[in-house]
Amino acid sequence: MKKRIITFGTYDLLHIGHVRLLERAAQLGDELIVGVSCSKLNLSKKGRAPVYETSDRMEIVKALGCVDEVFVEESLEKKGQYIQEFGAHILVMGDDWAGRFDQFNSICSVVYLPRTEGISTTQLIGDIGEMVLPATGTS
Numbered sequence: 001m002k003k004r005i006i007t008f009g010t011y012d013l014l015h016i017g018h019v020r021l022l023e024r025a026a027q028l029g030d031e032l033i034v035g036v037s038c039s040k041l042n043l044s045k046k047g048r049a050p051v052y053e054t055s056d057r058m059e060i061v062k063a064l065g066c067v068d069e070v071f072v073e074e075s076l077e078k079k080g081q082y083i084q085e086f087g088a089h090i091l092v093m094g095d096d097w098a099g100r101f102d103q104f105n106s107i108c109s110v111v112y113l114p115r116t117e118g119i120s121t122t123q124l125i126g127d128i129g130e131m132v133l134p135a136t137g138t139s
């Protein structure tokens with residue numbers, strides 16, 4: 001029987017922290033399924049809409065070699081339902097959520113993986129906003 005891993009996130013402006021998390025999650029089993037938070041959920045969760053729309057974020061995540069399947073995560077409250085629907089054996093979350101999903105140990109194993117230090121989508125958006133672009137054109 002194939003061991004299925006499920007994880008969740010927004011994955012906006014895909015960065016190295018996302019890729020490392022997904023690669024490590026995939027190594028825990030045979031199939032990696034990723035619930036990509038819809039833009040409305042991200043707005044309620046983080047107070048801003050993602051830069052990329054949900055369908056684009058899903059397509060980008062699905063294009064990674066370590067990801068087998070993607071679906072839309074519509075609500076944080078539906079995690080248990082998604083775990084059962086996709087027959088996941090392990091729920092992987094970043095350790096920024098450590099302890100917060102322990103209740104799902106009754107239906108699967110819950111593993112928290114360490115985040116990559118020093119990078120996040122929020123930080124990237126700030127950094128890009130602060131960049132001074134060189135003047136273009138010659139005179």
Ligand code: CTP
Binds near residue numbers: 010018
């Ligand atoms: N993640 C990670 N290392 C980072 C950033 C994110 O391991 N430096 C993981 C998160 O723990 C989560 C997944 O990547 O399991 C998706 O995280 P997401 O919230 O989409 O990315 P962030 O960069 O944390 O986004 P934001 O700054 O908007 O909170």
